Amino acid sequence: MRNRRLIFSGIAIIVCVMAICYVGVVDVAQKKTKDIVVVVDAGHGGYDPGKVGISGVLEKDINLAIACKVRRILEKEGIQVVMTRKEDVDLCAEAGGSKKSTDMRKRVEIMNASGAAVAVSIHQNSFTDASSHGSQVFYYEASKEGETLAKTIQESIKGVITEKNHRQAKPNREYYILKKVSCPVVIVECGFLSNQREEMLLTEEDYQEKMAQGIVKGILQYVSQEKGNILKE
Secondary structure, three states: OHHHHHHHHHHHHHHHHHHHHHHHHHHHHHHHHHEEEEEEOEEEEEOOOOOOOOOOEEHHHHHHHHHHHHHHHHOOOOEEEEEEOOOOOOOOOOOOHHHHHHHHHHHHHHHHHHHOOOEEEEEEOOOOOOOOOOOOOEEEEEHHHHHHHHHHHHHHHHHHOOOOOOOOOEEEEEOHHHHHOOOOOOEEEEOOOOOOHHHHHHOHHHHHHHHHHHHHHHHHHHHHHHHOOOOOO
16 A cells, blocks of 8 residues: 555656646747747738739738738747738838838838848739739748748648649849848748639638648748747757
């Protein structure tokens, strides 16, 4: 009887020690994720609708919907998120000069002032060929870190979205945000509003959620591997 009590006491002690260690590990992981900042940019907004779908859907609205979902999932992981916009506004209301260039400069300012590990700009595509479809991630051609981030997000989206997509992450030398933001930054073109089926999918909550999950999965994988942050232990 005494031996049995000793065994139970020993097991109880071991369980308590393991629980304390687990809480400690979780606390460390949470502290590490709280140190990570990600900028999520919902492209266009306000006076600027972006692309207009074949049924009249506005790119700016889809961008914001997906961006907000990305923010929610990242924050659930303990990541600090900076949004360039949280509602249907542009970023040039009180500035002079060209509205578009002022808006773009303001977005870059927000990204560069944030101390972000990465920045992701959400957009939708359009093309004259209505059969064109599929998400594609763009990065600045001179940025190796941007290339790695883009390829990681591209593959993670493909792993979540079951729609056939042959597109690969693509370098670019013209996009203002890609050239001017100091941290690794990508533009995610989630799909084509000029494609009837894809436009319909991009307006659906479930599809937007999957797209956001794919983007977040890629961000977390990149931050964990390239930035040395332990997100899960």
